[in-house]
Amino acid sequence: MTRTxxxxxxxxxxxxxxxxxxxxxxxxxxxFNGLILELSLHKVGEVYYAFPNGAFTxxxxxxxxxxxxxxxxxxxxxxxxVFLSNFTTNNTHKTQTIYNxxxxxxxxxxxxxxxxxx
Amino acid sequence: MTRTxxxxxxxxxxxxxxxxxxxxxxxxxxxFNGLILELSLHKVGEVYYAFPNGAFTxxxxxxxxxxxxxxxxxxxxxxxxVFLSNFTTNNTHKTQTIYNxxxxxxxxxxxxxxxxxx
Numbered sequence: 052m053t054r055t056x057x058x059x060x061x062x063x064x065x066x067x068x069x070x071x072x073x074x075x076x077x078x079x080x081x082x083f084n085g086l087i088l089e090l091s092l093h094k095v096g097e098v099y100y101a102f103p104n105g106a107f108t109x110x111x112x113x114x115x116x117x118x119x120x121x122x123x124x125x126x127x128x129x130x131x132x133v134f135l136s137n138f139t140t141n142n143t144h145k146t147q148t149i150y151n152x153x154x155x156x157x158x159x160x161x162x163x164x165x166x167x168x169x
Numbered sequence: 170m171t172r173t174x175x176x177x178x179x180x181x182x183x184x185x186x187x188x189x190x191x192x193x194x195x196x197x198x199x200x201f202n203g204l205i206l207e208l209s210l211h212k213v214g215e216v217y218y219a220f221p222n223g224a225f226t227x228x229x230x231x232x233x234x235x236x237x238x239x240x241x242x243x244x245x246x247x248x249x250x251v252f253l254s255n256f257t258t259n260n261t262h263k264t265q266t267i268y269n270x271x272x273x274x275x276x277x278x279x280x281x282x283x284x285x286x287x
Contacts (some may be wrong), residue, residue, distance in 0.1 A: 056246075058183050058246075058248050058281070061181055061250070061283075063179055063252075063287060065176050065287050074238070076227060094216055095216065095218040096216030096232035097216065098213065098214030098215065100213040100214055100230060100232075102232070108213070108230055108231075108235075109230070110214075110216070110228040110229075110230045110236070111228075111239070112216035112218060112227070112228045112237075113226075114218075114220070114226065116226070116237075116248070117226075117228050117237050117239075117241050119228070119234075119235050119237070119252075121234050121235075121254065123254075123256060124207075126174050126256070128174075128235070130176050130177075130252070130254070130287050132179070132250075134181075134237075134248070134250070136239065136248070137242060138173075138244070143188050144185075148253075163176070163286075163287060165179075165283070165285045165287075166284045167181060167285070169181060169183050169248050169281060
């Protein structure tokens with residue numbers, strides 16, 4: 052089937068990080084907010100939820116699609132994914148920027164990565 | 170690297186559907202709420218956002234990770250993904266159930282699927 056559209060790139064990453072970062076929900080929110088502003092993306096809602104042990108889970112809903120992160124400080128790791136659609140404009144470079152900057156923020160050592168074309 | 174943990178299965182799907190379903194944000198919310206209840210998952214927040222043309226975008230934050238859907242009625246398609254972690258219990262079967270039931274609800278014809286182990 053020939054597709055006449057390009058849904059966009061979705062990157063899913065699992066990485067190890069430091070407990071201090073994996074339990075800093077508000078620091079992560081500030082980081083993502085700055086990145087969304089810098090990249091001129093459009094947030095339409097978000098959920099940040101902290102678990103009793105300090106782990107947090109977050110999903111950020113964008114008009115361009117979403118970002119999510121789930122941290123597991125007890126395993127010293129996080130699962131993170133970002134998907135920006137390409138329907139109205141090509142956002143692939145922004146998807147890669149969010150991915151790279153997030154791994155930078157978390158001082159991450161990646162254990163698993165999937166870069167998929169939706 | 171030998172991993173002693175299993176982050177879980179993430180399924181990302183792109184499918185075509187009918188305009189009537191791709192613009193029914195509240196119908197989709199009711200469907201997901203029923204499925205989350207039936208599968209004994211734990212929702213900790215959600216965002217459902219409607220665009221002026223009736224398209225909608227939704228992310229559901231679960232203690233088990235997340236579900237997201239972004240609809241494009243102008244292209245008669247949706248991008249959908251579900252990720253449930255396996256750290257506390259093996260949720261792979263539930264991930265597959267959510268995937269199958271969502272495609273059923275949307276009377277979907279799939280154009281793209283990625284089933285990845287995080």
